[in-house]
Amino acid sequence: MPAPIISACPVRTRFGVLSIRPFIRFFSHTPVHHLRSTELTPDYLSSLRSNPDRIWTDIHTSASKFGPGRRWGQDPTHTGLTRLTLTDHDKAARDWFVETTKSLHCDVKVDAIGNTFAIRPGLNNDVPATFVGSHLDSQPLGGRFDGVLGVCAGIEMLRVLNDNHIETEGPVGVVNWTNEEGARFPVSMMGSGVWAGAQDLQSIYKLKEVNAGTNGQRRTVKEELERIGYLGNIPASPIEGVRMAGHFELHIEQGPKLDSEKKSVGVVEGVQSYQWYEIRVWGQASHAGATEFKYRADALLFASGIVVKAREMAEKAGVLATVGILRAEPGSVNTTPDSVYMTLDIRHRDNEMVATFAADFQGWLKQAAGREGGITFEMSKTFESRATKFDEVAIACVRDSAGAVTGKHDVPSMTSGAGHDSVNTSKHCPTAMVFVPCRKGVSHHPEEWCEKEHCAVGTDVIVQSVLRFDQWRHKEGHFGGSLDSNG
Amino acid sequence: MPAPIISACPVRTRFGVLSIRPFIRFFSHTPVHHLRSTELTPDYLSSLRSNPDRIWTDIHTSASKFGPGRRWGQDPTHTGLTRLTLTDHDKAARDWFVETTKSLHCDVKVDAIGNTFAIRPGLNNDVPATFVGSHLDSQPLGGRFDGVLGVCAGIEMLRVLNDNHIETEGPVGVVNWTNEEGARFPVSMMGSGVWAGAQDLQSIYKLKEVNAGTNGQRRTVKEELERIGYLGNIPASPIEGVRMAGHFELHIEQGPKLDSEKKSVGVVEGVQSYQWYEIRVWGQASHAGATEFKYRADALLFASGIVVKAREMAEKAGVLATVGILRAEPGSVNTTPDSVYMTLDIRHRDNEMVATFAADFQGWLKQAAGREGGITFEMSKTFESRATKFDEVAIACVRDSAGAVTGKHDVPSMTSGAGHDSVNTSKHCPTAMVFVPCRKGVSHHPEEWCEKEHCAVGTDVIVQSVLRFDQWRHKEGHFGGSLDSNG
Numbered sequence: 014m015p016a017p018i019i020s021a022c023p024v025r026t027r028f029g030v031l032s033i034r035p036f037i038r039f040f041s042h043t044p045v046h047h048l049r050s051t052e053l054t055p056d057y058l059s060s061l062r063s064n065p066d067r068i069w070t071d072i073h074t075s076a077s078k079f080g081p082g083r084r085w086g087q088d089p090t091h092t093g094l095t096r097l098t099l100t101d102h103d104k105a106a107r108d109w110f111v112e113t114t115k116s117l118h119c120d121v122k123v124d125a126i127g128n129t130f131a132i133r134p135g136l137n138n139d140v141p142a143t144f145v146g147s148h149l150d151s152q153p154l155g156g157r158f159d160g161v162l163g164v165c166a167g168i169e170m171l172r173v174l175n176d177n178h179i180e181t182e183g184p185v186g187v188v189n190w191t192n193e194e195g196a197r198f199p200v201s202m203m204g205s206g207v208w209a210g211a212q213d214l215q216s217i218y219k220l221k222e223v224n225a226g227t228n229g230q231r232r233t234v235k236e237e238l239e240r241i242g243y244l245g246n247i248p249a250s251p252i253e254g255v256r257m258a259g260h261f262e263l264h265i266e267q268g269p270k271l272d273s274e275k276k277s278v279g280v281v282e283g284v285q286s287y288q289w290y291e292i293r294v295w296g297q298a299s300h301a302g303a304t305e306f307k308y309r310a311d312a313l314l315f316a317s318g319i320v321v322k323a324r325e326m327a328e329k330a331g332v333l334a335t336v337g338i339l340r341a342e343p344g345s346v347n348t349t350p351d352s353v354y355m356t357l358d359i360r361h362r363d364n365e366m367v368a369t370f371a372a373d374f375q376g377w378l379k380q381a382a383g384r385e386g387g388i389t390f391e392m393s394k395t396f397e398s399r400a401t402k403f404d405e406v407a408i409a410c411v412r413d414s415a416g417a418v419t420g421k422h423d424v425p426s427m428t429s430g431a432g433h434d435s436v437n438t439s440k441h442c443p444t445a446m447v448f449v450p451c452r453k454g455v456s457h458h459p460e461e462w463c464e465k466e467h468c469a470v471g472t473d474v475i476v477q478s479v480l481r482f483d484q485w486r487h488k489e490g491h492f493g494g495s496l497d498s499n500g
Numbered sequence: 501m502p503a504p505i506i507s508a509c510p511v512r513t514r515f516g517v518l519s520i521r522p523f524i525r526f527f528s529h530t531p532v533h534h535l536r537s538t539e540l541t542p543d544y545l546s547s548l549r550s551n552p553d554r555i556w557t558d559i560h561t562s563a564s565k566f567g568p569g570r571r572w573g574q575d576p577t578h579t580g581l582t583r584l585t586l587t588d589h590d591k592a593a594r595d596w597f598v599e600t601t602k603s604l605h606c607d608v609k610v611d612a613i614g615n616t617f618a619i620r621p622g623l624n625n626d627v628p629a630t631f632v633g634s635h636l637d638s639q640p641l642g643g644r645f646d647g648v649l650g651v652c653a654g655i656e657m658l659r660v661l662n663d664n665h666i667e668t669e670g671p672v673g674v675v676n677w678t679n680e681e682g683a684r685f686p687v688s689m690m691g692s693g694v695w696a697g698a699q700d701l702q703s704i705y706k707l708k709e710v711n712a713g714t715n716g717q718r719r720t721v722k723e724e725l726e727r728i729g730y731l732g733n734i735p736a737s738p739i740e741g742v743r744m745a746g747h748f749e750l751h752i753e754q755g756p757k758l759d760s761e762k763k764s765v766g767v768v769e770g771v772q773s774y775q776w777y778e779i780r781v782w783g784q785a786s787h788a789g790a791t792e793f794k795y796r797a798d799a800l801l802f803a804s805g806i807v808v809k810a811r812e813m814a815e816k817a818g819v820l821a822t823v824g825i826l827r828a829e830p831g832s833v834n835t836t837p838d839s840v841y842m843t844l845d846i847r848h849r850d851n852e853m854v855a856t857f858a859a860d861f862q863g864w865l866k867q868a869a870g871r872e873g874g875i876t877f878e879m880s881k882t883f884e885s886r887a888t889k890f891d892e893v894a895i896a897c898v899r900d901s902a903g904a905v906t907g908k909h910d911v912p913s914m915t916s917g918a919g920h921d922s923v924n925t926s927k928h929c930p931t932a933m934v935f936v937p938c939r940k941g942v943s944h945h946p947e948e949w950c951e952k953e954h955c956a957v958g959t960d961v962i963v964q965s966v967l968r969f970d971q972w973r974h975k976e977g978h979f980g981g982s983l984d985s986n987g
Contacts, residue, residue, distance in 0.1 A: 152840075154785065154830040196832045202754045238824040268790030287789060289833055298641065298945035301822035301845040302756030303917030304776060306815060308941055313823055317807035324801055329791060336800055337790035337833045339826065345683045346776055346843045347918070348944035351641075356833045357787040419561030431834070454795055457786035457835035 028135065049136070050181045052482045059417035061177065063169045065469035071113075071165040072468065075149070076157035079106035083154055083459040093459020098150035098192035098203075099127070099237035106149040107243060110164065110189050117171040122255055123245030125214060126207040127191040127238050135483075136183040138254050141256035141280055141442075142184035143482050145170055145475055146434060147264060148204075149194035155194070156461020158265045158451060158468075166190050166263040166472040175388065182487040183258055185479055190434040191243075197222050198234050200396060201289075202298045205437035207249045214249060220485045223328045251441040258491070259407055259482050260438035263447045263471040265463050267431050269454025276425055277470045280412045281446035282438050284429040286400035287360040292319065293376075293391045298343060298351035309349055310387025313341045316353035323357060333360040333430070334368045345359055357392075362428055364400050401436045407445035407478075408484060414477035415447070418470055431456075443482070443491075448472045505512075536623070537668045537970045545967055546904035548664065550656045552956035558652040559955065560602075563644035566593035570641055570946040579944020581644045585637035585690075586594045586614070593636040594730060597651065597676050604658040607675065609742055610732030611699060614678040614725050617742045620658055622671040622970075628743035628929075629671035630966055630973070632657055633921060634751060635680035635691075642681070643948020645752045645938060645955075653677050653750040653959040660963050669974040670745055672966055677921040678730075684709050685721050685882060688776075692924035694736045701736060707841045708967035729880040738928040745973055746894055747925035748965050750958040752922035753952050754918050756941025763912055764957045768933035771916040771923050773854045773887035774847040779879045781807065785830060785838035796836055797874025800828045803840035809864065810844060818859045818915070820847040844879075849915055851887050888923045892922070893972060894932035894965075902934070905957055919942075928936035930969070930978075934961045 073090050076082075077242050079323030080102030096102045107129060108267045111121050114131030122130045130432045132142050147163020167187030174181070191204030198220045206212035209499055218235035225231045238244040248254040264281075266272070271411045296312035327334035341350035357374070361367050375392050415424040438444045449471040452462040485491070523848040547625070555891050560577050563569075569580030583589045594616060601618030609617045619629050633648020661668070678691030685707045693699035705722035712718050727730040735741040751768075752761070758766050783799035807823045814821035822845045828837035848854050862879050862986030869875045904965030914935055925931045938957040939949040972978070 063807060064819045101868065132958065152830060152832050194832070195834070199833065201834065237603055260599060266790065267787040268792070269795050285789065297942065299941065300918050300943045301824055302753040302847045302919065303753065303770065303943065304818065304820075305755070306811070306820070307577060311811075311822075311955065314811055317804035317823075317826075320804035321802055321808060324793070324798075333789065333793070335834070335836055337788060337835050338805075338831045339800055339804075339828050339837075340831075341826050343639060343944075344827075345639050346686065347679075347682070347688065347822070347845050348824050349822055350826075351945060358834050360789045393576055431787050432789065454786065454791055455784065456787045456790065457830075457832065458838060460632075496781050 015067055015269065028326060039475055047178045047180050050179055050480050051487050053179070053480065058477055059477055061173060061473070061480070063173050063476055065465055068165050068169050068468050068472055069170060069465050071168060072157055072161055073094060075106060075161055075165070079109065080151065081438045082120060084484050085460045093461070094151040094155045096149065096151040096155070096417070097153060097197040098194065099197065099234070101241070101446040103150055103240035104243070107189065110149060110321055113168055114171065114187060116167070117175060119171065123243055124208065124249040124254050125245055126204045126217065126249040127243035127245060128204045128208055128249060129189045129243070129465055130186055132184050132186040132423060133174065135181040137182060138184055138374070139438070141258040142186040143259040143479050143486070144257055145261050145479060146188035146190060146438070147262050148190045148434060150192055150194050152194055153455045154198050154459055156456060156458055158461055158463045159191055159267065159456055162463060162468055165262045166475045169472050170476045170479060175309040179480070179481045181480070185483065185485060188221050193434055199223050202398070202432055202434050202437055205434035208251060208254065209437035209440050211440070237389045247406070248453055257438060257442045258486060259442050260435055260444040261407065261411070261447070261478050261482070262433055262435045263449065263475045264433060265451040265461070266448040266454065267451060267456035270427065271425070271450035272452060272454055274425070276450065278415050278447040278474055279425045279427040279469055280408060280415055281403065281448050282408050282431050283428050284398070284401040284432060285360050285362045286364040287358065287398050288367050288371055288394055288433060289396035290357040290359070290371065291393055291395050292355045292357060294353040295389045296349065296351050297387050299349050301347040301349060304349070304496060311349040311384065312353045312388070313350040313444055315382070315385060315386060315388050316341070316355055318381065319378065323374065326377065327370065328372070328382060330366070330370050331361070332366055334358070334370065360430060382391065398436055401439050403435070403439055403445045404443035407443040407482065410478040410481040410485065411445045411447055412454055413481055414474045417477060418473040447471050447477070447478070522568070527963060534665045534667050537967050540666070542968065545964055546674070548963055548967070549955055550660055550959040551880060551953055554659060554963055555652050555656050555955050555959055556952050558655060559644060559648055562593060562596065562648055562652070566596065567638065572947045580948070581638040581642045581648070582640060583636065583638040583642070583879055584640060584684040585681065586684065586728055588723065588728070590637055591728035591730070594676065597636060600655055601658065601674060604655070606658065609734055611695065611729055611736040611741050612732055613691045613704065613735050613736040614730040614732060615691040615695055615736060616676045616730070617673055619659065619671050619673040620628035622668040624669060625671055627670040628745040629673040630746040630969055631675045631744055632748050632750070632962055633675035633677060634749050635921060636679050637679055639681055639683050639944045639958060641946055643943060643945055645948055645950045646754065646943055647680055647751070649752060649950060649955060649958070650750045653929060653962045656959050657963045658968060666967070668967070668970045670970060671679055672970065680921055687708050689885070689919050689921050689924055692921035694699055694740060695741065696924035696927050697737070698786045698924055698927070703858045715806070744929045745924060745978070746929050746969050747922055747931040748894065748898070748934070748962055748969070749920055749922045750962045751920060752937065752938040752943060752948070753935040753941065754938060754943035757914065758803060758912070758935060759939060759941055761912070763937065763963055764906060764954055765902050766912045766914040766917050766935040767895060767902055768890065768914050768935050769895050770890055771885070771888040772847050772849045773851040774845065774885050774919060775854050777844040777846070777879055778859065778878060778882050779842045779844060781806070781840040781875065781877045783836070783838050784874050786836050788834040788836060791836070797872065798836040799840045799875070800837040802869070802872060802875050803828070803842055805868065806842065806865065810861065813861060813864065814857065817857050817860070818848070819853055821845070821857065825894035846916060849887055852910060856886050885919045888926050890922070890926055890932045891930035894930040894969065897936055897965040897968040897972065898932045900968055901961045904964060905960040930966070934958050934965070
């Protein structure tokens, strides 16, 4: 059965679209007149708005039902989100996503890495869909907007199109990418990475969770996909699997720029380069009361020096460097630790700056360890995401939409500090992102917060961007995939 | 039934003891002639030796059967020991201790905190026993000698007395103290501390393990005592429970002094002062890619500065300071940690030096946190053990015995860097300790190692110390407890 809003033989008119709406409303019992996206006037398109209450309800429903996190305030909405990928909470959120998009007349497809695509048919369904996408998984102590807002914006787009009886030329859809965070299974943007070919499916299947479960076992991605029922039967591929005409993503900024400059929205033109490293330090456990300093080889003391030095060197070099994980073993009050596991995250807009810093830091580390008796180390790269520049057409769709929604001509252009699934989609189709402010730039934290009006503004920009892109693709005859926008 | 080696009417002789031994051996079918400790000649006493093979077997049997730890070499004995207190491994070691000492004709008593006392009757059993004691629990990644050697020396003493048919004036015994390490339940010297009144039994019962078990629950001391069947029915008290005439403890040095100076044994005259602190640091989680340094409040960066500064200040002050545990949350590669839990162990021979350093460090911490935006901290004392001076008589027994066993007059006097159960017993009865070298001073580590000959020498000193003390108490009429040797 075709989705009910798409009539087999759509009624079209050459009249100005705005003029027909009172007519439809007045004769409410007459058949619904569908609007074709390519026939929407610029004014009508610019006037399209989402429903802020619906978005707000979706976000808070998601947060309270599927992985409620740490409480930080009195309001029912004042909790974080703890929804590590492929857990029961993640499954519940995925089920909600599937049910909701199906009820909005979408076909839902799950690929081999659990990416879930909800597709609303267009006039021509032989061409790939234009997607709005982001992720429903969270950090261990995350907030309720990171990722979730982008998926909710996609769902709201479906409702806006349905409410306004808009038919798109090609299909449009919403995608929930698997394990964007890389928090439980340590590869970030994992699902989109597999889809895009940046990650090898079989290797990712074997990837183990970073912390052992209650049974002491570290489970794999594949085991958990199977367990929660999201090991899909179609390939994770932009060619053999779900093809994509374009990808638009709404996300909180996760930094303080928009909030401090009182801007409601930003046009994201690219994503900075970053590399992740694991550093292991080995020393010698010894008794804290009986071992003079000169006889010690304290792995934690050395590792602490690494943390301090990384910041110092990064400030000088003008890059960002962060130690997010540090674990010291054996972990006893009166024993000097003999081993430390730690991570290092390095970022800059320029690939070379990241690579140079990593090499310089490794050089310092080698010298420093050489000066210490009994200290050895290993530093190895675990992940890399090169600098990404988004597609000009997709950026233009976002910029035009942001101007139309805000009525302002000075919508800031931005480079994302964080990686997003859009980095991966940009390798295969026109991609761009929309940022909205989050309070004080706080993210990856229960208190992460985005104002209701900003959620709505961002969603409005997304809805209009997709429609402008649909108009463009029809006009230009762009029907999909394999657009290399990154050189 | 009385223990079989103690005849109801012991055969005594005024003959020189050494002269009677060939006679006993020759007429092996004649009744056994028992030797009274107070009638042993100095030469005979000085010639008494333990059996190195038996001690060696006990130590390695214990290590391979009850909590084998991390392997570090090819030999079957080249593994560490992982026997956290009140675990199944600890229960198995305790059961072995009980069976072994019972088979050596001891009465075994378990007190309310699981301390286990094996008592070999003497001629007068109305007086308290002189104990050899230490502990069978280990660090998470500990070695096979720390504590275990001291208990095995006590067991070997029983065998030496039995083999030589020696009757002591008062009873003698061996005690296995509960949770000396403080690694699983974070109070060190816990069992002896409760016995001595330094710790409150009811508070200790409620103490929770530092890491949650496989079911996610953190179990209490009392739950675990009950579970393994070592919640005894006699009070943990030197007055209402098992009284003690004296306490001798053999231990590896856990520092490099004896090993580097090629000494086989040291006389321990006291234990340095130490305090344990918990430090909690709170900052703000933020995205590692999207948050410039000026907007960050990175709890791990601040905590790392604490580790570095503690060492720096301690070196200047001439005290020992060690951060043994550091845990950073939430623990994600691309998120700045928002909280850190860490410990600080401070030691010096002088109580005032420890207290002054702690105050100075807290002062620095307050200033440092004040300089950082968004960083707060708490530093609180969790444990204190004041400097201990052992009893002159007990020290003299050890010194005389060490001289007799080694044939040397320059046996070094030492102050223990580590705390031991002897700190607690010294508050109630004459106490002294014997140190033997461990390779390179390494302890609290799988590779901790004590040579077989040193295990034997230390045990010889312990055996003779107990007998010399038994002679002294009989001569001086010292029959137990409440001796305040520490002022």
